[in-house]
Each structure stands twice: as C-alpha cells, then as structure tokens.
Amino acid sequence: MKVGIPRAGLYYVYYPFWKTFLETLGFEVVLSDPTDRALLEEGLKIANSEMCLPMKVMYGHIVALKDKVDAICLPQMDEAKWGAGKLGTSTYFCPYFVGLADVMRSEFPETEFWQPLMSFQDNEIEAEPWLEFAGRHGIDDTTAKRAFQKAKQTQQKYIQAQVTKQRTPLELLESKKIVQPKDGRTIGLVGRPYLVYDEQANLNLIGKLNQRGFKVRTMEMLPKSELKKGEKRLSWNRRSHWLLTNEEYGAIFHLGDQSDVAGIIYVIPFNCGPDFVVEDFVIRQVRKQKPISVISIDESTGEAGLTTRVDAFLDMIPK
Amino acid sequence: MPKYSSFPGLYEHLAMRAMFQYFGKQFVDPPEMNDSMLKYGEAKSPEYACLPFKIYLGYFRDLAQQGVSHIFVHGTRGMRACRYLDLWEGMQKTLRDEGYTDFTFYFWGGYGAWKSFRQLKKVMGGPSLLKMLGGVLVYSAALETTDLLNDMANRARPRELEPGATDKWLEKWLTKLKKVNKRNQPKKIYQAACADYTNIKQDKGKDIIKVAFTGDLFKVHEPFFHFDTIRKLNQLGVEVKQPESFSLMFIGTNKIPSRSNYTRQFKYYVQKSKKYLRSLPASYFDLGIGEVIDELDNGAEGIIHFQSFGCMPDIMFKPILDRIGKDYNVPVLHFMRDTHASDAAYQTRLEAFVDLIKRKKK
Numbered sequence: 001m002k003v004g005i006p007r008a009g010l011y012y013v014y015y016p017f018w019k020t021f022l023e024t025l026g027f028e029v030v031l032s033d034p035t036d037r038a039l040l041e042e043g044l045k046i047a048n049s050e051m052c053l054p055m056k057v058m059y060g061h062i063v064a065l066k067d068k069v070d071a072i073c074l075p076q077m078d079e080a081k082w083g084a085g086k087l088g089t090s091t092y093f094c095p096y097f098v099g100l101a102d103v104m105r106s107e108f109p110e111t112e113f114w115q116p117l118m119s120f121q122d123n124e125i126e127a128e129p130w131l132e133f134a135g136r137h138g139i140d141d142t143t144a145k146r147a148f149q150k151a152k153q154t155q156q157k158y159i160q161a162q163v164t165k166q167r168t169p170l171e172l173l174e175s176k177k178i179v180q181p182k183d184g185r186t187i188g189l190v191g192r193p194y195l196v197y198d199e200q201a202n203l204n205l206i207g208k209l210n211q212r213g214f215k216v217r218t219m220e221m222l223p224k225s226e227l228k229k230g231e232k233r234l235s236w237n238r239r240s241h242w243l244l245t246n247e248e249y250g251a252i253f254h255l256g257d258q259s260d261v262a263g264i265i266y267v268i269p270f271n272c273g274p275d276f277v278v279e280d281f282v283i284r285q286v287r288k289q290k291p292i293s294v295i296s297i298d299e300s301t302g303e304a305g306l307t308t309r310v311d312a313f314l315d316m317i318p319k
Numbered sequence: 320m321p322k323y324s325s326f327p328g329l330y331e332h333l334a335m336r337a338m339f340q341y342f343g344k345q346f347v348d349p350p351e352m353n354d355s356m357l358k359y360g361e362a363k364s365p366e367y368a369c370l371p372f373k374i375y376l377g378y379f380r381d382l383a384q385q386g387v388s389h390i391f392v393h394g395t396r397g398m399r400a401c402r403y404l405d406l407w408e409g410m411q412k413t414l415r416d417e418g419y420t421d422f423t424f425y426f427w428g429g430y431g432a433w434k435s436f437r438q439l440k441k442v443m444g445g446p447s448l449l450k451m452l453g454g455v456l457v458y459s460a461a462l463e464t465t466d467l468l469n470d471m472a473n474r475a476r477p478r479e480l481e482p483g484a485t486d487k488w489l490e491k492w493l494t495k496l497k498k499v500n501k502r503n504q505p506k507k508i509y510q511a512a513c514a515d516y517t518n519i520k521q522d523k524g525k526d527i528i529k530v531a532f533t534g535d536l537f538k539v540h541e542p543f544f545h546f547d548t549i550r551k552l553n554q555l556g557v558e559v560k561q562p563e564s565f566s567l568m569f570i571g572t573n574k575i576p577s578r579s580n581y582t583r584q585f586k587y588y589v590q591k592s593k594k595y596l597r598s599l600p601a602s603y604f605d606l607g608i609g610e611v612i613d614e615l616d617n618g619a620e621g622i623i624h625f626q627s628f629g630c631m632p633d634i635m636f637k638p639i640l641d642r643i644g645k646d647y648n649v650p651v652l653h654f655m656r657d658t659h660a661s662d663a664a665y666q667t668r669l670e671a672f673v674d675l676i677k678r679k680k681k
Contacts, residue, residue: 050626050634050655076598095600095631102596103635106642115597241405271367273631280365281412
C-alpha cells in the first residue's frame with residue numbers, strides 16, 4: 001500500500017520519524033517532489049487566499065500526491081506537555097497542523113487521509129497514539145512497538161546530526177549540498193522550518209546569503225537546551241502558546257548573545273497567526289543587542305524585492 | 320482597592336457582576352464597544368495582529384481609562400482557544416507599556432477547578448471553599464439565564480408584530496439581572512420573563528427562514544464585532560441562533576450542574592461535528608461545527624460565516640463549512656471583517672444572501 005507524505009509543512013522536522021514508522025509497518029512511503037512554481041500555482045488555485053504561504057504550498061503537494069497514492073498521511077500535531085502537564089502549561093502547534101487532515105478531507109473528499117495523533121511529553125514523541133494508529137490498520141502490538149522505537153531512534157539521530165554536524169534538514173534529508181563560505185561572517189536565520197528550507201517558498205534565501213559571503217546558522221543547528229533557555233527571556237516571562245514560536249524566540253535570543261553572529265534574519269510567512277503577537281515584543285528586545293530584520297514572505301514576494309531587502313540588511317551590518 | 324471588570328461578550332458581564340455582588344465586591348460594567356476603540360487598537364497593536372486583538376486592546380484601554388486595572392476572564396478546555404494566552408499577555412504588555420502599569424488579567428475556569436478557586440480566592444479576599452462554590456453557581460445560574468433570554472429574543476424578533484418589542488422585553492429582564500447576588504434569583508427572573516414573553520405580539524404563522532450563523536468565538540458573541548448580524552437577519556425575517564454560547568462553553572465544558580444540562584448539550588454538539596472534524600484546532604471549533612450541522616438538520620437553509628482578518632480558526636472553518644454546505648446543498652456566505660470593512664456593505668451582502676435563499680426555496 002502506497003502512503004503519501006507531502007514534502008511541505010513539518011516534513012522538515014518529523015519526516016525521519018514518519019517514514020521509518022510507516023516503512024517498518026510495511027507501507028511504501030511516497031514523497032512529493034520538491035516545491036516548484038507549477039506546484040505552488042496548483043495550491044494557489046484551491047487554497048483560501050487568507051492562508052499563509054506554507055499552507056498554500058501544502059495544498060500544491062496534496063494535489064501532486066493524491067492520485068499517486070492510496071492514502072496521504074497528515075499527522076495531527078497535538079499538545080506538547082511539559083513536566084506534570086498541569087492545565088495551561090502545554091504548548092501547541094499552529095492550528096493548521098492540528099486540523100490539517102480535517103481541512104484536506106473537506107477539500108478532497110475522494111482522497112483518504114490518515115490522521116495519526118502526534119503528541120509530546122517533554123519534547124519526546126508519545127508512543128500510545130502511534131500504537132493505536134497501527135492497531136487500527138491491523139498491525140500487531142509487537143511490530144508497532146518495534147516500529148515506534150526504530151522511528152524514534154531515527155528521529156533522535158536526525159535531530160542530533162543537525163546540531164553536532166551543523167547540517168540543515170536540506171542536507172540531511174535530501175543530500176543537498178550547501179556550500180557555506182569558509183571565512184564569512186555568520187547570519188542567524190530563524191523561522192518556520194517549512195519556510196526556511198523550502199527554496200521555492202523563500203526564493204533560496206540560504207543560497208542568497210551564502211553567495212554574498214555569509215555563513216548561515218539556522219534554528220535547527222542550535223541545541224534544544226539553548227532554545228529552551230532563550231524562550232524564558234521573553235519580556236513577559238512566560239512561554240508563548242506555540243511550540244515552534246517558542247523555539248524561534250529561543251533561537252533569536254540565543255543568537256543575539258553570540259559574538260560570532262553578525263545579524264539575525266527572522267523570516268515569517270505573511271499573516272502568520274502564531275508569530276504575530278510575540279514577534280513584535282521579541283524584536284524590540286533583541287534589536288538592542290544585534291541587527292535583526294524581519295522578512296515577511298507570501299506568494300507574491302518577488303526575487304528583486306527580496307534581494308533588495310537582504311542586501312539592505314547586510315549592508316547595515318557593522319563590518 | 321483595584322477595580323474589576325470583564326471580557327466584552329454579549330451579556331456575560333451580567334453573570335460576572337452577579338458573582339462579584341455575591342461576594343460583596345464592586346464590579347465596573349464594561350463600556351459599549353465603539354469605533355474609537357478599534358482605531359486605538361489599530362494604532363497600537365502589532366502590525367499582523369488579528370482583528371479581535373485590535374478591538375479588544377481598544378476596549379481594555381477604555382476600561383483602563385476608567386480606572387479599571389483588573390480584568391476577570393473565563394477560559395475553557397485548558398485555555399487552548401486559539402492563541403488565547405498570547406492575546407491576553409500581548410494586550411497586558413501593550414497597556415502596561417502605555418502607562419497602565421497595574422493592568423492585569425485573571426484567567427478563571429480554564430485551568431481546572433483547583434487553580435480557578437485559587438484565583439477566585441485571591442480576587443474575592445479569601446472566602447471559604449463553600450462560599451466560592453456558591454459564587455460559581457451564582458455565576459453559572461446568571462449566565463444560563465442571559466443565554467436563555469437571548470435565545471428567546473432571537474426566536475421572537477423575526478416574528479414580532481411591533482418592531483422593537485422584543486428588544487424592549489430583553490432589555491427589561493436583563494436590567495433586572497443587574498441586581499442579582501443570590502443563586503435562586505436568576506431562575507425567578509427567568510420565570511417572570513417567560514410569563515412576560517407572551518406579551519410580545521408575534522405572527523406565529525409567518526414564513527420564516529432559518530440560517531446557521533458561526534465564526535470564531537471571540538467575535539460571534541459581540542454584536543459590535545459581527546455588525547449585529549443576528550438582529551440584522553431577524554429584521555429580514557430570518558431566525559438565527561446565537562452560536563457557541565458562553566453557557567455551553569463555560570458551564571458545559573466545566574461540567575457545572577445547570578437546568579438546561581449544558582454538559583449534555585455540549586457533548587451532543589461535539590458528537591455532531593465528528594463527521595467533519597476529528598481534531599480540535601481551537602477550543603470551540605467542534606462546538607461551532609456541531610451547532611451548524613444541528614441547525615441544518617433542523618431546517619436551516621444557509622450558513623453565514625463571519626470571519627475576521629488574521630483569524631486562523633476562521634480560515635480553517637471555511638473549507639469545512641463549504642463541504643458541509645455542499646453536502647446539505649445550502650449556500651454559504653463567508654464575510655471577512657478587517658479594520659476597513661463597512662456595516663453597509665455587509666448589510667447588502669446579507670440582503671442578497673437572504674434573497675438567494677428565498678429564490679432557491681421557490
């Protein structure tokens with residue numbers, strides 16, 4: 001049985017887990033092709049105009065996959081619990097990733113969407129929902145447990161490799177070669193992984209920085225412990241409601257402290273719900289210690305406009 | 320001594336007022352929402368802030384100018400209503416930066432019973448647990464009555480023979496709720512209001528259209544926010560139910576005993592939503608979808624979805640409501656309000672939508 005996974009959204013974060021789990025259970029995983037303009041155009045035809053760019057990209061990938069596979073797997077990204085899990089202390093993924101399968105089922109009723117629940121306890125993926133999911137597909141408990149353990153280990157290795165080898169998801173998942181200049185200054189590039197690593201969506205932002213002689217350090221290359229320290233520095237002294245938003249702020253505060261980081265680019269999708277409230281406050285705090293630029297991207301962002309923004313920012317960084 | 324007020328949501332403040340009076344505390348009635356609040360919010364909010372953030376920021380600033388420094392807000396289901404906490408924290412920070420340094424939100428009801436009682440104890444000056452239980456029951460009894468009266472008014476308004484009679488009736492009985500400070504009073508007021516309800520002259524045989532109205536929790540309760548959709552539709556001879564009532568959200572999710580058994584009602588709507596929804600992107604999402612399906616099952620002939628710019632749950636509502644509309648073969652109107660949307664344009668779209676339903680019916 002062929003199961004499709006869109007090369008969009010949280011693919012850049014959890015693909016090793018999803019792929020290993022499904023393949024160990026005996027499914028054939030089919031990945032959609034990298035985003036290109038034609039695929040994005042397909043997404044734009046169907047998606048709500050109010051949606052952010054990454055969701056429009058996601059629509060394009062669903063269209064590309066739906067006739068090639070028996071089902072599309074869109075995990076329901078649920079609660080991330082911390083410590084004893086008291087009410088009100090959990091953090092969440094953007095609502096789009098919580099209800100993605102429900103939305104897509106409404107858009108494409110003829111397509112089968114799988115919606116395994118993905119929840120977390122202290123950053124660890126919880127086993128129970130995945131075992132239940134396997135059980136619903138007639139897989140015995142022993143095989144399911146083995147698949148979960150294997151998938152979890154693969155995921156851990158993937159996350160560790162990003163930090164220890166200083167490699168981006170593009171290099172690790174797609175064997176893409178990113179040539180960082182040897183002697184260049186470093187720019188911290190922070191943002192949603194599905195925007196930072198989708199070269200069509202961000203118009204090759206990493207490549208642009210490298211071509212201009214700057215090394216790039218992304219959020220995924222930083223240890224999770226540093227991200228957690230940083231998120232507590234938000235001026236209202238409490239984590240944000242959103243899991244990835246917290247990591248972004250952790251990364252921004254951490255990068256702001258690093259003497260070898262010349263500046264920070266924070267890339268956000270236009271009309272991003274989670275980022276809008278706290279973004280303003282974080283920028284106000286961090287700009288006191290490091291040049292920071294917020295680049296908002298949508299489907300109409302043009303090459304020339306983005307290049308001008310990036311060049312203007314790089315020009316103002318002290319030599 | 321800090322002055323307290325509450326969230327702007329239909330008549331919820333009357334229930335909050337009743338609870339404060341039960342504890343012998345002063346409560347400041349929230350102001351009517353207006354355009355100047357929106358203008359202030361627009362000027363002071365982060366650029367990408369959603370419309371609810373902007374409007375509520377202006378509203379709370381108005382209260383802050385009246386000397387109110389503490390806002391008591393109720394929550395539900397672990398406070399996972401969209402970006403609930405970030406909204407309040409953001410507003411609190413903005414207002415403090417603007418010089419209202421003591422401005423504080425108290426969240427109540429969304430963190431489970433223990434934390435809610437601790438909050439209540441802090442605000443009300445350390446009453447006993449029994450007294451606090453009484454306070455919660457006063458609040459929920461008053462809340463239930465406001466919603467029951469509102470539902471009755473929404474049924475009568477499209478059929479009323481004397482324009483404005485229903486609103487006069489509603490105003491009269493809501494005013495009486497302002498004096499409530501005991502648990503049994505809301506029930507008595509409700510009973511008297513029911514007796515008085517028969518005085519509203521109605522055309523019972525009028526050919527009425529029913530429409531399901533929905534949207535994100537933050538705006539479907541506030542008439543200023545949704546351009547008074549329900550009243551506008553009522554005047555066009557359309558019956559509309561108030562969606563996602565506070566009674567369902569607060570009493571239903573916190574499983575507080577009530578005459579209308581909101582806990583059972585809440586489960587019923589959630590069950591109804593299952594065909595289209597397996598996840599919970601925001602705390603009211605399943606309730607909103609379930610209510611729409613229930614309305615359609617009970618004869619509603621269209622869906623009106625009131626959106627606001629930047630609201631993610633609303634964007635997710637859209638494809639699901641479109642699918643429901645196709646399955647039930649009813650039209651769906653999505654109206655998105657941003658800071659520039661006009662009431663007149665909305666009225667025109669509502670009139671066109673109602674005409675469409677009437678023609679479809681013929």
